[in-house]
Amino acid sequence: MSVSNSDRRSTATQDSQPRGVDVLHDPLLNRGTVFTEEERDRLGLRGLLPPVVSTVDAQVARMREILGRCPTALDKFLTLDSIQSSNETLFYKLLVDYIDEYMPVVYTPTVGEVCQKFSHLFRYARGAFVSAQDKGRVKDIIDNIPNEEVDVIVVTDGQRILGLGDLGLNGMGIPCGKLSLYTACAGINPAKTLPVTIDVGTNNEEYLNDPLYMGLRQKRLTGEAYDELVEEFITEARRRWPNVLIQFEDFGNHNAFELLKKYQEKILCFNDDIQGTASVALAGIFSALRVTKVPLEEQRFLFLGAGEAATGMANLIVDALVDNGMTREEALKHCALYDSKGLVCASRMDSLTDVKKPFAHDLPHATTFLDAVRAYKPTGIIGAASQPGAFDAAVLKEMAQLNERPIIFALSNPTSRAECTAEAAYRETEGRALYASGSPFEPVNWEGRTFVPRQGNNCYVFPGLGLGAVFAGARWMPSHMFLVAARELAAMVTEEDLNNGSLYPSLSRVREASQRIGAKVAEYAWEKDLATKERPDDIVKAVGEFMYMPR
Numbered sequence: 001m002s003v004s005n006s007d008r009r010s011t012a013t014q015d016s017q018p019r020g021v022d023v024l025h026d027p028l029l030n031r032g033t034v035f036t037e038e039e040r041d042r043l044g045l046r047g048l049l050p051p052v053v054s055t056v057d058a059q060v061a062r063m064r065e066i067l068g069r070c071p072t073a074l075d076k077f078l079t080l081d082s083i084q085s086s087n088e089t090l091f092y093k094l095l096v097d098y099i100d101e102y103m104p105v106v107y108t109p110t111v112g113e114v115c116q117k118f119s120h121l122f123r124y125a126r127g128a129f130v131s132a133q134d135k136g137r138v139k140d141i142i143d144n145i146p147n148e149e150v151d152v153i154v155v156t157d158g159q160r161i162l163g164l165g166d167l168g169l170n171g172m173g174i175p176c177g178k179l180s181l182y183t184a185c186a187g188i189n190p191a192k193t194l195p196v197t198i199d200v201g202t203n204n205e206e207y208l209n210d211p212l213y214m215g216l217r218q219k220r221l222t223g224e225a226y227d228e229l230v231e232e233f234i235t236e237a238r239r240r241w242p243n244v245l246i247q248f249e250d251f252g253n254h255n256a257f258e259l260l261k262k263y264q265e266k267i268l269c270f271n272d273d274i275q276g277t278a279s280v281a282l283a284g285i286f287s288a289l290r291v292t293k294v295p296l297e298e299q300r301f302l303f304l305g306a307g308e309a310a311t312g313m314a315n316l317i318v319d320a321l322v323d324n325g326m327t328r329e330e331a332l333k334h335c336a337l338y339d340s341k342g343l344v345c346a347s348r349m350d351s352l353t354d355v356k357k358p359f360a361h362d363l364p365h366a367t368t369f370l371d372a373v374r375a376y377k378p379t380g381i382i383g384a385a386s387q388p389g390a391f392d393a394a395v396l397k398e399m400a401q402l403n404e405r406p407i408i409f410a411l412s413n414p415t416s417r418a419e420c421t422a423e424a425a426y427r428e429t430e431g432r433a434l435y436a437s438g439s440p441f442e443p444v445n446w447e448g449r450t451f452v453p454r455q456g457n458n459c460y461v462f463p464g465l466g467l468g469a470v471f472a473g474a475r476w477m478p479s480h481m482f483l484v485a486a487r488e489l490a491a492m493v494t495e496e497d498l499n500n501g502s503l504y505p506s507l508s509r510v511r512e513a514s515q516r517i518g519a520k521v522a523e524y525a526w527e528k529d530l531a532t533k534e535r536p537d538d539i540v541k542a543v544g545e546f547m548y549m550p551r
């Protein structure tokens with residue numbers, strides 16, 4: 001049996017038996033007009049609601065009418081946000097049943113605007129705020145959290161929000177949005193999720209001068225003081241919830257790599273920007289290779305960007321090649337990076353960070369991306385540098401000249417940061433591009449053919465990864481888990497999807513994707529002796545039953 005609404009606050013209801021308005025004011029318990037006659041009597045709700053017992057379908061229809069009247073995506077977000085703050089079951093019912101329609105509202109691209117304006121839109125506090133001023137007393141914050149159990153924490157310090165840069169405390173929109181996706185896409189019980197922002201200040205002058213900005217008015221904490229605050233938070237969170245999965249989200253480049261290096265093998269955690277992105281991109285590559293029928297061993301990928309996303313993807317491609325039998329030294333040659341100083345190459349070795357060094361090949365130092373394409377002759381280009389338009393007509397034409405079916409992934413978010421639009425990719429390659437994007441694009445008509453480009457959306461992967469890890473009680477998450485997830489997601493792409501130019505399954509199948517990925521990840525945890533929970537006979541079925549359904 002899936003977890004249902006009434007199971008969720010079982011501890012709270014047994015102890016304190018909320019009644020009347022307390023029920024209506026608790027978003028986890030409130031179901032509004034669908035409370036039955038019997039429930040209304042038992043919970044002291046008679047007369048506090050309109051007399052006619054509504055169906056969930058009628059509730060959904062009413063909300064969709066309201067949402068339909070919202071003129072902009074931001075207005076829709078605010079409406080959904082107030083539904084979530086009053087009746088989570090209804091919010092998740094809307095999100096699950098209309099995932100294609102509302103995911104871009106609760107997450108990218110709308111969440112970018114939500115974060116930018118967070119301090120001006122703020123109405124309800126959700127989750128936990130840990131600030132630099134709380135050093136030494138983070139325990140009190142953790143003890144104040146009402147959730148008895150927490151399965152998943154998504155935490156940010158707001159330094160690199162999407163492709164929008166340092167948004168400080170305003171970045172809180174991201175952990176909130178990601179956890180909504182954990183519940184909608186993978187059935188993580190919403191009562192067991194916790195969004196967290198660690199506010200260490202911001203270097204964003206606009207916010208520091210904004211009278212409504214709600215974060216600390218100081219420059220970012222760095223060095224030891226920063227590390228100690230994060231460590232204190234992690235220690236306290238794990239003291240209270242020892243099996244919690246901590247997902248690092250939208251940290252700045254330096255801290256993201258350092259935190260992953262420090263904690264990856266010690267605790268149950270991962271970084272979605274580095275590892276989740278890698279997994280979803282590799283799944284798209286596997287799909288593209290089913291079209292080209294050219295194996296991974298014969299591919300060469302050039303990344304625009306050499307940050308969290310790009311190096312994460314490059315490293316997972318290398319892992320996949322090694323897993324196929326190639327030596328690591330040889331596999332590294334199949335990926336090259338281009339950063340803000342041009343092509344990452346051997347002549348720059350002395351000034352490169354450790355993550356970039358393995359990808360510095362013996363190539364001339366190109367200082368335009370077009371020259372880098374000409375030098376490296378990639379079969380695929382993957383954009384993750386927030387440089388809109390960087391895949392211009394010349395670059396796309398060059399890729400079309402080099403390859404029968406060029407792989408073009410424009411992954412930067414939000415839409416305004418995409419390296420090229422879907423339309424440009426198909427137009428400049430005469431309809432031959434195998435295209436995926438970071439933000440959604442509408443289908444494209446090109447010379448009588450309709451292409452349905454799909455988003456290389458991390459939500460295909462991270463919720464299922466988290467679900468599997470939580471379900472098995474994994475102690476930590478080795479990088480091979482991300483390869484397992486990529487293979488499972490790619491296996492869901494149908495021939496019909498490929499014929500339409502889609503490298504990912506339809507978003508409407510995202511819960512199925514999470515269940516399948518969750519089961520594979522959990523199975524891997526048991527195989528490698530990483531699991532702390534008992535293994536069920538039928539893992540897929542048991543994972544399905546573990547998933548929360550809004551009803």
Ligand code: NAD
Binds near residue numbers: 162163273280304384
């Ligand atoms: P990051 O800050 O770690 O890396 C950015 C990289 O871009 C750096 O290596 C930097 O040197 C490079 N860069 C900056 N200016 C450049 C220029 N003019 N030319 C070439 N390179 C330049 O950020 P990140 O986490 O890697 O994210 C990058 C982008 O990828 C963001 O827009 C993010 O939203 C997007 N992203 C998309 C997905 C997805 O679609 N699934 C997932 C993760 C990240």
